[in-house]
Amino acid sequence: MTLKIAACIKQVPDVTEVKIDPETNTLIREGVDAITNPLDLYAVEEAIAITRNNDAESCAMCMGPEQALDSVREAMAMGIDKGVLISDRAFAGSDTWATSFILARAVKKLGADLVICGKQATDGDTAQVGPGIAAHLNWAQACYVSKVLNITQEEVTVERLLDYGREVITLKLPAVITVIKELNNPRLTRFFKLLESFEKPVEKWGAAELEIDANNCGLSGSPTKVNRIFAPPSRNKATLIKGENAREKAQNIADIIAGI
Amino acid sequence: MYSEVTQSDIDYVKKIVGSENVFIAEEISEDFCRDELAGLKKSPEMLVDVSSAEEVSAIMKYAYERKIPVVPRGSGTGLVGGSVAIHGGIMLNLSGMNNIIELDEENLTLTVEPGVLLMELSKYVEERDLFYPPDPGEKSATIGGNISTNAGGMRAVKYGVTRDYVRGLEVVMPNGDIVELGSKVVKNSSGYSLKDLIIGGEGTLGIVTKAILKLLPLPKKAISLLIPFPTLEMAIETVPLIIKSKIIPTAIEYMVRDVILSSEEFLGKTFPDKSADAYLLLKFDGNSTEEIEAAYDKVAQICLGAGAYDVLISNTAEREESIWSARGAFLEAIKASTTEMDECDVVVPRNRIAEFVKFSDSLQDKYNIRIRSFGHAGDGNLHIYILKDDLDEEEWKKRLGQVFEAMYSKSKELGGKVSGEHGIGFAKIPYLKESMGEAGMQLLKSIKAAFDPLFILNPGKIC
Numbered sequence: 168m169t170l171k172i173a174a175c176i177k178q179v180p181d182v183t184e185v186k187i188d189p190e191t192n193t194l195i196r197e198g199v200d201a202i203t204n205p206l207d208l209y210a211v212e213e214a215i216a217i218t219r220n221n222d223a224e225s226c227a228m229c230m231g232p233e234q235a236l237d238s239v240r241e242a243m244a245m246g247i248d249k250g251v252l253i254s255d256r257a258f259a260g261s262d263t264w265a266t267s268f269i270l271a272r273a274v275k276k277l278g279a280d281l282v283i284c285g286k287q288a289t290d291g292d293t294a295q296v297g298p299g300i301a302a303h304l305n306w307a308q309a310c311y312v313s314k315v316l317n318i319t320q321e322e323v324t325v326e327r328l329l330d331y332g333r334e335v336i337t338l339k340l341p342a343v344i345t346v347i348k349e350l351n352n353p354r355l356t357r358f359f360k361l362l363e364s365f366e367k368p369v370e371k372w373g374a375a376e377l378e379i380d381a382n383n384c385g386l387s388g389s390p391t392k393v394n395r396i397f398a399p400p401s402r403n404k405a406t407l408i409k410g411e412n413a414r415e416k417a418q419n420i421a422d423i424i425a426g427i
Numbered sequence: 428m429y430s431e432v433t434q435s436d437i438d439y440v441k442k443i444v445g446s447e448n449v450f451i452a453e454e455i456s457e458d459f460c461r462d463e464l465a466g467l468k469k470s471p472e473m474l475v476d477v478s479s480a481e482e483v484s485a486i487m488k489y490a491y492e493r494k495i496p497v498v499p500r501g502s503g504t505g506l507v508g509g510s511v512a513i514h515g516g517i518m519l520n521l522s523g524m525n526n527i528i529e530l531d532e533e534n535l536t537l538t539v540e541p542g543v544l545l546m547e548l549s550k551y552v553e554e555r556d557l558f559y560p561p562d563p564g565e566k567s568a569t570i571g572g573n574i575s576t577n578a579g580g581m582r583a584v585k586y587g588v589t590r591d592y593v594r595g596l597e598v599v600m601p602n603g604d605i606v607e608l609g610s611k612v613v614k615n616s617s618g619y620s621l622k623d624l625i626i627g628g629e630g631t632l633g634i635v636t637k638a639i640l641k642l643l644p645l646p647k648k649a650i651s652l653l654i655p656f657p658t659l660e661m662a663i664e665t666v667p668l669i670i671k672s673k674i675i676p677t678a679i680e681y682m683v684r685d686v687i688l689s690s691e692e693f694l695g696k697t698f699p700d701k702s703a704d705a706y707l708l709l710k711f712d713g714n715s716t717e718e719i720e721a722a723y724d725k726v727a728q729i730c731l732g733a734g735a736y737d738v739l740i741s742n743t744a745e746r747e748e749s750i751w752s753a754r755g756a757f758l759e760a761i762k763a764s765t766t767e768m769d770e771c772d773v774v775v776p777r778n779r780i781a782e783f784v785k786f787s788d789s790l791q792d793k794y795n796i797r798i799r800s801f802g803h804a805g806d807g808n809l810h811i812y813i814l815k816d817d818l819d820e821e822e823w824k825k826r827l828g829q830v831f832e833a834m835y836s837k838s839k840e841l842g843g844k845v846s847g848e849h850g851i852g853f854a855k856i857p858y859l860k861e862s863m864g865e866a867g868m869q870l871l872k873s874i875k876a877a878f879d880p881l882f883i884l885n886p887g888k889i890c
């Protein structure tokens with residue numbers, strides 16, 4: 168049976184362009200272009216790569232306003248087989264709970280066997296949507312995937328990058344993984360395929376197609392209340408080990424290890 | 428002819444700059460005995476780290492009286508032996524004069540000391556939404572070196588070369604006089620443009636101790652197209668078509684698979700595509716995505732019409748990095764693939780590039796030697812590398828000479844010039860002579876004599 172691989176992609180503001188207004192101290196978003204969340208391109212690449220070596224077909228799913236169609240087309244121009252835009256007025260204002268709920272419905276409708284998400288989006292930075300999809304579907308999940316080692320009809324084996332090392336795990340399909348940059352090199356967009364993507368229909372799924380009622384999406388379906396936004400304290404404090412020469416540096420390292 | 432450096436000379440210079448800034452004999456690191464041109468090595472008798480125009484002036488005045496040769500030195504990344512002290516004498520290391528003096532946003536100029544590195548300079552201005560367009564591959568070169576070689580780089584197609592961005596210079600003359608040439612002004616018809624003689628003068632006419640550079644607003648967007656072609660010839664023959672279309676990319680580079688593979692190996696990073704034998708790499712910049720898309724759409728159609736397999740679009744920071752860092756490493760990668768190499772940096776009219784590349788390719792078989800090339804296809808400037816591999820010294824010199832002879836005369840026949848951007852220095856003098864002829868060389872020598880009647884500043888270079 169043909170495996171169905173879904174890459175979830177989001178359109179975000181091009182943050183390299185976002186500037187602070189010095190007068191009001193707020194972000195200037197005017198005229199800022201929308202781009203595909205950079206991490207999601209790694210998900211797209213992996214979905215395509217899997218179809219190249221397996222009996223599989225890839226789909227890019229993007230939830231967002233009409234203009235997010237550009238991101239779907241971009242994924243198709245990289246080589247994704249099918250595009251779906253998940254869009255509805257009723258979805259506006261969805262938090263991570265509602266978004267992952269809507270996406271989970273879409274995944275179900277598609278009949279996906281493996282869902283690949285970027286680790287997080289550069290605008291919200293929550294890293295919750297991938298795991299949220301898995302939770303809503305009650306599927307297996309693995310975050311921070313740095314390598315997809317093997318995939319069969321029944322399971323997928325991946326390597327995860329953790330704070331203190333790497334972990335290889337096998338998940339039963341269907342499953343959700345979220346991926347990091349180390350995973351691959353996203354291929355370039357192909358001009359021919361880009362032209363082709365304008366010929367191919369992109370399905371549009373809204374609340375009706377996904378059978379979602381208004382209480383489960385948009386603002387009313389979003390339990391999150393934002394009290395305060397702040398930068399988290401950095402966790403990994405690196406210490407620079409100093410020394411006059413290699414011998415001294417080695418000694419200093421040895422002392423630290425001895426003290427652990 | 429020239430005086431040798433004596434103990435009293437050393438003592439004198441130490442009084443000017445402090446003894447900790449003067450190095451002699453084995454205190455002089457091997458790095459200062461050569462540049463990036465293989466095969467030319469010679470130590471200066473005295474290496475001096477200078478920190479101001481006044482110091483440079485005092486040393487020049489003294490050297491002029493004593494008739495000691497002086498070589499100005501930036502980062503030593505030159506490729507023609509320009510900053511090698513072939514007559515010994517004093518080497519002035521200007522890389523410590525590396526202050527950014529003034530950003531004048533009302534005149535859009537930046538005033539710097541000569542030792543500021545290109546990478547520091549571009550970072551400084553880009554953080555302020557400004558742009559210094561000249562973009563030679565080696566970012567650790569000094570701006571003084573760039574000015575002195577009139578460095579070019581990849582963005583020359585659209586933005587021109589270093590010369591186009593120098594408004595004014597402070598220069599120490601061979602006799603020690605300090606002169607100001609040009610200024611912040613935009614236009615200048617006030618007599619001979621002496622500033623323009625110093626630019627590209629390779630440190631033979633004066634020492635640059637301060638430069639006023641012209642800046643532009645930083646373009647907000649850039650994307651690149653990587654365009655695979657069945658053959659190098661087809662790729663390069665497309666360049667004049669692009670230029671004729673009146674769309675001006677920022678850069679048009681060409682490359683072949685073999686060089687891409689070398690660079691992958693050298694960097695340990697994969698290149699986004701290597702399915703084809705040859706590629707054009709184009710960059711577009713502008714202020715809106717729409718503007719850039721309109722430009723590249725037209726160029727993409729031209730390339731496809733000319734037989735390109737496809738057009739690959741690079742539109743993210745990560746992709747740009749993976750492509751351009753590979754492009755930036757080509758020279759080093761080719762170097763790492765052989766034992767020794769020499770380079771031909773000719774420039775030909777843009778509609779003759781294909782012919783020249785084909786010709787130089789054919790020399791591989793004719794002289795039985797490995798030749799690799801890549802380059803700035805959009806401005807007609809080619810970088811062709813002749814590789815020694817396992818040839819013995821004698822055979823290498825012989826075949827290299829023959830290949831160079833053939834290439835430079837072909838370039839002349841096509842209306843080309845000896846150097847597009849690396850300069851003449853020591854290595855290319857014979858070819859310059861052939862290209863300029865007797866009258867032209869005489870003119871160069873007269874100019875040299877007007878600036879430096881005793882021929883003490885960087886002697887043995889250019890003419």
Ligand SMILES: Cc1cc2nc3c(=O)[nH]c(=O)nc-3n(C[C@H](O)[C@H](O)[C@H](O)COP(=O)(O)OP(=O)(O)OC[C@H]3O[C@@H](n4cnc5c(N)ncnc54)[C@H](O)[C@@H]3O)c2cc1C
Pocket residue numbers: 462463498499500501502503504505506508509510521541562563564565567568569570571572573574575576577578579580581629630631633634635636758759848849852885888
């Ligand atoms: C990997 C690599 C890539 C390169 N790519 C390019 C490229 O794309 N385009 C290009 O144009 N060049 C390129 N170059 C060549 C080189 O980087 C340039 O020639 C550069 O301008 C040299 O600067 P430098 O500071 O290293 O000067 P040096 O090598 O130290 O000196 C170069 C010449 O300038 C003179 N000089 C230096 N400073 C002064 C001064 N303050 N006053 C007067 N004379 C001075 C020296 O006497 C010498 O003749 C490349 C080199 C390498 C190694």
